Amino acid sequence: MSTLFTINACKTFGCRNLGLASSEDYSWPDYKLGYPALHCRACGSYPPLFDEQQFRDWLSVHLSTYAIEKGHFCPVCYGTDMICYGHNPQGSQPIQCRNCKKVWTPKKYQKEITHPQAIETVQLFI
Incomplete structure (x- = not known):
């Protein structure tokens, strides 16, 4: 069964395994940080494992x-x-x-997105 989301994958920007569900660089579960994690040897990150x-x-x-x-x-x-x-x-x-x-019956149904009348800007004083 394919899923809409791949949650057990490397999440490090710039890693070659970013978003890949399976890779030879993965070792899991790894408890080095005190929780079950996926260790990506390509970048060294430890994203947590989810059920x-x-x-x-x-x-x-x-x-x-x-x-x-x-x-x-x-x-x-x-x-x-x-x-x-x-x-x-x-x-x-x-x-x-x-x-x-x-x-x-929706609680807050909006057929169209209502745009604001005006956009307020505030000057930043440093």
């Missing part, structure tokens, strides 16, 4: 919560093809996903 299943579960909960609050995509199937219904008496707008037919 990918726990990360996927956390990301799924986070994305579902974001979808329910903002309404940009479906909280169940993450689809973006939606039907917007009329406004209810509270002023919010129910949305239905065209893929899985889930209906929900």
Whole structure:
């Protein structure tokens, strides 16, 4: 199963293994720093090892919560093809996903991004 994110990889800018999930330069788990880490012999870094299943579960909960609050995509199937219904008496707008037919009302739905009226600048005195 391919994943959207590669989290157990070297994260050092300039390393030849940057973002690579598998390399001959990796040795893991390494507990030199007191936690399970991935040792990259190419650059000498020790990025921490993460449990990918726990990360996927956390990301799924986070994305579902974001979808329910903002309404940009479906909280169940993450689809973006939606039907917007009329406004209810509270002023919010129910949305239905065209893929899985889930209906929900986002808490802070914004159809378009609102731009600020003016951008304030402050002078820096040194």
